[in-house]
Amino acid sequence: MSALPAADVACVIVSFNGAPWMADCLRALRDSTVPLRVIVVDNASSDETRAIVGGFPEVTLLPQAENLGFGRANNIGIARALADGARQVFILNQDTVLAPDAIAQLLRQAEADPSLGILCPLQLDGDGAAMDPTFLRYYVAPHATAYLTDAVMGHPIAGHYRAHALPAAAWLLTREFLEQVGGFDPLFFLYCEDDDLCARARHHGFGIALVPAATFRHLRGFHTPASSIPAGQLLRKRRSRLRSIVVNEIKKPEGRFGRNVWYALASQAVQSAQQLFVYFNWVEALAGWGAVLRVIPEVPRIRRHRDACLTRGPHWLPSVPPTRPSQDREQ
Incomplete structure (x- = not known):
């Protein structure tokens, strides 16, 4: 080398x-x-x-x-x-x-x-x-x-x-x-x-x-340990994480987009039901169902982002001019 x-x-x-x-x-x-x-x-x-x-x-x-x-x-x-x-x-x-x-x-x-x-x-x-x-x-x-x-x-x-x-x-x-x-x-x-x-x-x-x-x-x-987080805050945090997981499953380059949508949404809905009726974890169940409801209206936007990312390019990076010496430190 x-x-x-x-x-x-x-x-x-x-x-x-x-x-x-x-x-x-x-x-x-x-x-x-x-x-x-x-x-x-x-x-x-x-x-x-x-x-x-x-x-x-x-x-x-x-x-x-x-x-x-x-x-x-x-x-x-x-x-x-x-x-x-x-x-x-x-x-x-x-x-x-x-x-x-x-x-x-x-x-x-x-x-x-x-x-x-x-x-x-x-x-x-x-x-x-x-x-x-x-x-x-x-x-x-x-x-x-x-x-x-x-x-x-x-x-x-x-x-x-x-x-x-x-x-x-x-x-x-x-x-x-x-x-x-x-x-x-x-x-x-x-x-x-x-x-x-x-x-x-x-x-x-x-x-x-x-x-x-x-x-x-x-x-x-x-x-932070989950046990020390108030239930409402924990619910919002878990819903945000699960929403991202579902979006990631839908957006992945592999597979047909429609299949990805139905599989991701149905899978999360079933897992949420399992959390409630098998494990009696109502926070996880509500977080999962809330994530599904949040993602459904986002599906058209997810598709646009997926289509863009299937092509090559500096996606999502903003265009900025080079820094002049006097601007080297921005406050």
């Missing part, structure tokens, strides 16, 4: 009331062995997040007047990075601490296999002592079994492992991928936007890969 070339990499962080983690996140990026341009897109935080970012003069802050959600806010940062000439864009959650050599490891694998569009580092728990359990259960175990087998059996670890899908807490995205597949679909406010983008990557022939030598710690700041 040739020596790692100099790379223009921009790191995009979407923040929302991220004061407990933001300073540690940004300090870790300062230690990166690959120089980074860091862009923070703040979703109208009500805490000290913006003031903390202000203590890092090298960081570009893009404040938003409202909470745009994870995907739309990332698209704003990605579009700014591309307009300013970035060749790769690294998106990162605010409640993370990146290893110093993680970007270098990701770039080596991107150079080794140009067909990769999404490269994901290994997600560790908050202490960095073990793999993050959610990452292991929902992504590595079902989608990156070759890596898990090598790790458990003590076999040599490869540079990267192809995967069906990986979570967007930390992703390196190539410019070619973003220009041909696009950004996150605004149909999704918070949940399943990464699953949708992974499906679109596969549809357009771009690979998704886990890079074990690149690591980061995920502190999981937003994960």
Whole structure:
């Protein structure tokens, strides 16, 4: 393999009331062995997040007047990075601490296999002592079994492992991928936007890969135990998640659109009935039925978005002019 070339990499962080983690996140990026341009897109935080970012003069802050959600806010940062000439864009959650050599490891694998569009580092728990359990259960175990087998059996670890899908807490995205597949679909406010983008990557022939030598710690700041959430708030949260799951099933590139619609809606309705009559979980049942009712009037819009994403292009990435030197830091 040739020596790692100099790379223009921009790191995009979407923040929302991220004061407990933001300073540690940004300090870790300062230690990166690959120089980074860091862009923070703040979703109208009500805490000290913006003031903390202000203590890092090298960081570009893009404040938003409202909470745009994870995907739309990332698209704003990605579009700014591309307009300013970035060749790769690294998106990162605010409640993370990146290893110093993680970007270098990701770039080596991107150079080794140009067909990769999404490269994901290994997600560790908050202490960095073990793999993050959610990452292991929902992504590595079902989608990156070759890596898990090598790790458990003590076999040599490869540079990267192809995967069906990986979570967007930390992703390196190539410019070619973003220009041909696009950004996150605004149909999704918070949940399943990464699953949708992974499906679109596969549809357009771009690979998704886990890079074990690149690591980061995920502190999981937003994960509140369900038992401590009021029933009404829990109902709304679950309805939002289930609505995104149903939309993702309908929008997936595989299969006929009509079949996807009926299968996704009927499946969720049946599962909700099961939650009520078998498990007596009325919150989950109402959340599921509420999700179905929310999705039904959205079906025409979902179809338009699906048709757009079946074609190549920088979908959902806003057009922005390059930053002038005097505009390098936006407040």
